[in-house]
Amino acid sequence: MTGSRIAVVTDSTASLDPTDAEREGITVLPLKVVIGADTFTEGIDVTPEVIAEALREFVPVSTSRPTPEEFLAVYEQLAADGATSIVSVHLSAKMSGTFESAQLAAARAPVPVMCVDSTQVGIATGFAAGRAARSCAEGGSEADAVAAALGAGEASTVLMYVDTLEYLRRGGRIGSAAALIGSALAVKPLLTISDGAVVPLERVRTTGKALSRVVALAAEAAEAAPGDVEIGVQHLANAEAAEDVARRVAQTLGLEQVPVNEVGAVIGAHVGPGMVSVTVTPF
Structure with missing residues (x-):
């Protein structure tokens, strides 16, 4: 593939640190957040803290995908900069129209664009984009x-x-029935991603027991992997709990540390303050 250069694109829900994205050569396209009557761009002019406060105050919050035109502009710029093809990795198509926008733009792009539905959200999508970028850096093809x-x-x-x-x-x-059950029983819900959608996993009576269960399940997933894993902990307005979960996961698995970051505004708008998640991705 001499003379070819594959560019990798993802969206801001992938929770990539800008420094990491730049180092990996990944272009990040932001989603939008609407708070009340005002529209903001994730990663530019709105913070997770602002989202958490708006949700607590019952201010209407919604999110919107990048338009096909915005995707096309990114693809055209990458082509102008020398990319001969593009791999565009995004959050689950069942959760957002972002993947659809990428596909519509890909049909008009000046170079071949392969769109990937990660079937995930958050840092799991970030890990997927990172794997694509590393494959390219190692000389892999678009298919690789x-x-x-x-x-x-x-x-x-x-x-x-x-x-x-x-x-x-x-x-x-998530369905109204599942939400109603959680509220009616006053339980603390544990969720997972299955087939690209958020689904209930377990119901636990207290926050402490719920977080302990998250630690145990994360450790089980890591120990069941055939080799090494990438692990990330995310939260919204719950840093202390997230740091404790990361410490306990690292201790259980004999790791030096597990990175913690706050989710972006878009994911935060849907999960609400207090969320803590652990993502385990095998190599």
């Missing part, structure tokens, strides 16, 4: 990069604790 991203998404285990299912219900990311 796509396979690497798909494999990471399919193999990932995402375990999520939320204080309430209400925010996911409002955004249409």
